[in-house]
Amino acid sequence: MKTQLYIGQSSLRGALVKYSNRFNLLEVRAELGRLPRPTLLRRWRDEVPSDFVFSIMLSREVGRLGPNFQTELELGLQAADSLKAKWMVVQTDPTIGPSQRSRQRLQSLFAQVGAEGRNIAWEPHGVWQEDEALMWTRELGVHLVRDIFRGDTISQDIIYSRMPGIGTSSRMSAGALENAANSLSLAAEGYIVIGGDAAGKASQYLRGLIRDDGSMSSFRQSDARSQEVFDELTTEAYTDEFDDGLEEDLQDSTFTSDDEEAGSDDTDDSLENDSMPDDEVSDPDENEGESRRLSKKRQGVKRK
Numbered sequence: 001m002k003t004q005l006y007i008g009q010s011s012l013r014g015a016l017v018k019y020s021n022r023f024n025l026l027e028v029r030a031e032l033g034r035l036p037r038p039t040l041l042r043r044w045r046d047e048v049p050s051d052f053v054f055s056i057m058l059s060r061e062v063g064r065l066g067p068n069f070q071t072e073l074e075l076g077l078q079a080a081d082s083l084k085a086k087w088m089v090v091q092t093d094p095t096i097g098p099s100q101r102s103r104q105r106l107q108s109l110f111a112q113v114g115a116e117g118r119n120i121a122w123e124p125h126g127v128w129q130e131d132e133a134l135m136w137t138r139e140l141g142v143h144l145v146r147d148i149f150r151g152d153t154i155s156q157d158i159i160y161s162r163m164p165g166i167g168t169s170s171r172m173s174a175g176a177l178e179n180a181a182n183s184l185s186l187a188a189e190g191y192i193v194i195g196g197d198a199a200g201k202a203s204q205y206l207r208g209l210i211r212d213d214g215s216m217s218s219f220r221q222s223d224a225r226s227q228e229v230f231d232e233l234t235t236e237a238y239t240d241e242f243d244d245g246l247e248e249d250l251q252d253s254t255f256t257s258d259d260e261e262a263g264s265d266d267t268d269d270s271l272e273n274d275s276m277p278d279d280e281v282s283d284p285d286e287n288e289g290e291s292r293r294l295s296k297k298r299q300g301v302k303r304k
Contacts, residue, residue: 002210003184003185003189003190003210004188004189004190005024005184005190005206005207005210006191006192007024007025007191007192007194007203007206007207008023008024008026008027008053008192008194009026009027009193009194009195010027010029010057010195011027011029016044016047016048017047020047020048020049020052023199023200023203024049024051024053025052025054025192025193026052026053026054026055027055027056027057027089027193028054028056028057028079028085029057029059030058030059030075030076031072032061032072035075035079038078038082041082041083042082042083044083045082045083045084053087053191054080054083054084054085054087055086055088055089055121056085056089057089057091058072058073058076058088058089058091059072059075059076060091060093062076062090062109063092063093063096064093064095064096065092065093065096065105065109073113076088076113077112077113080118081116085118086118086119087118087119087121087160087191088113088114088118088119088120088121089120089123089145090109090110090120090123090142091123091124092106092122092123092125092126093125094126094127095126096124096126098127098128098132098136103136106122106136106140110122110140110141119158119160120141121142121143121144121145122140122143122145123144123145124144130144143158143160144160145160145162146159146161147161147162148179148180148183148184149161149164149176149179149180150176150179151179153182153183153186154183155186156187157187157188157189158188158189158190158191159183159184159187159189159190159192161180161190161191161192163180163192163194163195163202164195177202177205178209181206181209181210184206184210192206
């Protein structure tokens with residue numbers, strides 16, 4: 001069986017249409033002051049192929065279940081509706097440890113996040129042991145974000161994983177990539193978020209290691225092009241080439257708090273930036289109204 005691979009980054013580099021020619025997954029962080037307005041997100045959904053996957057990374061405030069987490073959760077759910085996101089990612093703070101109180105709070109959070117039938121990828125930080133976290137995911141009905149680049153091969157149907165940044169300051173070993181490919185070859189679906197400047201080449205190499213029949217090709221058995229790609233990846237100074245030109249949809253921040261100004265800086269080509277053109281800046285009143293509308297809609301569904 002051929003593994004369905006979805007590989008992408010945690011921020012947009014360049015125009016979305018060009019990005020979607022290289023990747024088929026984009027993780028979008030739903031942080032106050034960084035998230036594009038709903039009209040732009042819906043346009044993004046229309047610009048990519050139907051099988052392109054959007055994943056919403058919920059904010060740090062949600063991850064620590066802070067006093068304002070419900071407001072920022074609604075922001076993330078609104079973004080998921082606009083993008084028709086398949087995944088919601090929850091990174092919990094180290095203060096959320098393996099206790100009965102944490103279990104109850106996470107159960108309530110995951111019930112809200114998964115209310116529309118979306119997949120939830122949980123990435124716990126802190127004192128968690130993997131076996132314990134896996135037990136919780138089975139009980140709570142979510143997927144654990146796994147490290148498939150180190151350690152033993154993982155055998156499960158669906159994998160969501162994060163690959164650390166690679167590029168100018170780090171080198172990628174053949175063993176790490178083969179570890180990942182071994183686990184992916186056993187899965188029906190794999191979702192991989194790759195950091196760093198060499199994400200395009202890492203994606204190409206990973207795909208080259210998994211044969212069409214789903215079996216695994218070793219580094220020595222991989223074709224000449226895959227070996228060439230690997231040689232580039234393990235060159236310390238290597239980075240992917242990106243178009244650095246200004247594009248109309250190279251966005252980052254649109255939803256701002258009352259004490260922030262949108263569009264005050266020059267727009268650049270990364271979702272890491274905090275500025276964008278005025279006509280793409282999210283109106284807090286508009287988002288608040290949209291959030292209330294969606295919240296009432298969800299409450300109506302629950303009552304039914």
